[in-house]
Amino acid sequence: MTTVHQIRRAQRADGPAAVLAIGTANPKGSMLQDDYADYYFRVTNSEHHAELKDKLKRICKKSGIERRYAHLDEELLSAHPDFSDRTLPTLDARIDMASAAVPELGASAAVRAIAEWGRPVADVTHLVFSTYSGGKAPSADLRLASLLGLRPTVSRIILSLNGCSGGGRAMQLAKELAENNRGARVLLACCELTLIAFYGPQEGRLDTILGHGIFGDGAGAVIIGADPVDCIERPLFEMVFATQTTIPETEDEITMRLMKGGLDFHVSVRVPKLLKSKIERCLIDAFQSIGISAEWNDLFWAIHPGGRAILGQVEQLLGLGVDKLAASRRVLREYGNMSGATVIFVLDELRRRRARGEEVAEWGVMMAFGPGITIETMVLHATSILEEN
Template sequence: MASRRVEAAFAGQSVELGTTTTKPPTNGTNGHNHQTTKNGINSSSPRQASPGKTTVLAIGRAVPTNTTKNDGLADHYIEQFQLQDPIVQAKLRRLCETTTVKTRYMVVNKEILDEHPDFLVEGAATVSQRLAITGEAVTQLGLEAATAAIKEWGRPVSEITHLVYVSSSEIRLPGGDLYLSQLLGLRPDVNRVMLYMLGCYGGASGIRVAKDLAENNPGSRVLLITSECTLIGYKCLSPDRPYDLVGAALFGDGAAAMVMGADPIPVLERPFFELDWAGQSFIPNTSKTIDGRLSEEGISFRLGRELPKLIETNVQGFCDPLLKRIGGLAYNDIFWAVHPGGPAILNAVEKQLELAPQKLEAARQVLRDYGNISSSTCIYVLDYMRQHSLKLKEANGGVNTEPEWGLLLAFGPGVTIEGSLLRNLC
C-alpha cells in the first residue's frame, strides 16, 4: 500500500535541472589566476580548475508534485487540526507570513492522511508507518535528482566510483545508499557512505566528505545525493510544542544531487565550482539548542530562541580564517551560498558580517520558492547561483563577471557551523 500512496505523490513528476535564476551578488573578485580590472572583475581569460582540487561537475534537483502555498495555509491548519486557542491561531498566521516562504513541495497528501488518520492524533504510535512511506519517498526523490545530475554530467553511470548519501528523514538497514545504487545502475563495487540525522548542515557535510573522497582517490567521480521528507515529523499542531508551528510554516521536501571530481576532463566535463577548503566547527555547550528526538509518533524537535544570536556571535570567527586563505578579501568582495534555515538565520549572518542585501538574495529566493529542505537546501542555493552566473556570462560576451571566491555555510544541531571555500568557475 505504501508504494501506491508514494507513487500518487510523485505522479507526473518532472525533474528540475536548475532552470530558476535569481539576482546576483555584484561585488568583485580577487583575480586568482587571471587578470582583473580595478574593481576586481575578470577581464580576460576564463577561470581554470586547479590541479587536484575537487570541482562540481553537475547538479540535479527534484521535488514532489504536491504543492503547498503558504498563503492561506494557517487557516487550513487551523481547520485540519481544530486549533481553538486564539493565541495559537495568531502565532501560526504570523509564522506563515514571517518565514517569507511562498511555496513548498510535500510528499504528504490527502490520500496518505486519509489512509493514516492516526498521523494527526497526538501521541499515536505511527513511526513504523511513517518510516515505510518516507523511505520510499526519499528514494524516489533521490533517484530523480541523481538521474538529472548524471544526465547533465553526460558520462556513463559506470564511471561513478563513490556515493555519498545524506538524509535526516529515514532509518533503515540497508540504507538509501544501497537502494539508490541499485536503481541508478551503479557498479556493485561503488564505495558508499551514509550520513544520517545531521539536520540542516547535512548537505554541507556531504560536500566535505565528497571533496575528501575525490581528492584522495585520483580519477574518482563522486555522486552526492541529499534527500528529505517531512512526513516523519508531520503531526498534530500543539500549543505545548511551539516549534511544531515553525516547522509547519517553514519546512518542505526535496532532493539534490551533485557529481564531483578533481581534474575535470577537457571537453567531456564542465566544472562550475571548485572546492578549496571544507570543514566544520561546533559551538561549545549548545547541544540542547537544536534538539531532535525519535519517538513512537515520529520525530519531534525543539529549537532554542537563542539560535540566531548564537550564529550571529560565532559566524565571523568561522569565516575570518577562510578569507585569510584568499588574501584577506572583504566579505562583500565574495559570493555567499548560505543555507536558508529561516529568515532570522539569514538576517543574523547579514547583520554580523555587514553584507550588502544582494549577497544573500539567492538564499532568500530559495527559501521563498521551496522553504527549508534541510540538507538539500544549500545545494539548491548553489544551483541558483550557477544558473545566474551562466546567464550573466552569456550576456557579457562569455566573460564571468561574478565574484570568483565565495563561502558556503550551513548551520545545524551541535550547534554546528559547516562550510566550504569555493571558486566560481562558470
C-alpha cells in the same frame, strides 16, 4: 622499488575537487504559504487551538516563503489519520513510507545531475547520501544505487540526522573522497521529507508550529570530482577549503530524536543570535588558512536559508549588500527550508545567476547550520562565467 609514498601519491588527485553537475527535485504536491495554516489545522483536526493557529499564520506571513512542496498530502493523511497525533505509535508506518519515497525523490535529482554531467552512470565510484528521513537498513543509499543502476562496487556512505547541516557535511566528505582517490566521481544526494515529523500542534511547543511553518520537502544531487576530463566535464565550483565548527554548550538548541510518534525536533529561538556570534570567526579562520584576504562584499554567498531571521543576522553581521543573499532568499521564497538539501538548491541558483551575469564574484562561501550547533563552512572558487542551461 616502488615505495609506499609513491603509491600514495599515485592514488591521489592532482587538482582540487569541483562541483561538476547539480540536480534538484521536489514532490509534485505544493501549497501556497498563505494557505498553509488553514490547511494544517484542518487536516490535523486542531481548529480548537485558535491561538496556535493565529501564531502559525503570523509565522507564515513573516517567513519570506511563498510556496512549499510536500510528499505527505491530504490523501495520504486520510489513509494515516494517526499521523496527526504524536502520542500514537506511528514511527513504523512513517519509516516504511519514507524508505520508499526518499530514495525515489533522491533519484529524480540524481538523474538530472548525471544527465548534466555527461558521463555514464557506471563512472560513479562513490555515493554519499544524507537524510534525516530514515531509520532502516539497508538504507536509502542502497535503494538509490539500485534505482540509478550504479555498479555493485560503488562505495556507499549514509549520513543520518545531520539536519540542516547535512548538505554541507556531505559536500566536505565528497571533497575528501574525490581528492584522495584519483579518478573518483562522487554522487552526493540529499533528500528530506517532512512526513517523518508531521503531527498536530501541541500547547507549550511553539517550535512545532515554527517547524511546520517553514520546512518543506526536496532533494538535491551533486557530482563531485577532481581533474575534470577535457571536453566532457565542466567544473562549476572548485571546492578549495572546508571546516566544521561546533559552538560550545549549544547541544540543546537544535535537537532531533526518533520517538514512537515520529521524529521529534526542537529549534531554539536563540539559534540566529548564537550563529551570529560565531559565523565571522569561522569565515576569518577559513580564509586565513588558505592565505587569502577577503572582503565580504567581494564574495558570492551560498548560505543555508534556515529562516528569514538567520539570513538577516548574517547580512547585518557581515555588512553585506542587499543582493548578496539573493540566491538564498529566492530558494527560501520558492521552496522553504528543505533542511540539508537546501544549500544544493542555493548552489544551483547561484550558478544560474552567474550564467545570466547577475553574479560575477570569483570567490565565495557556502555555509550550512545544524544540530550541535554545527557550522559547516566551505570556500569555493567559481571557475568561469557559465552558460545557462
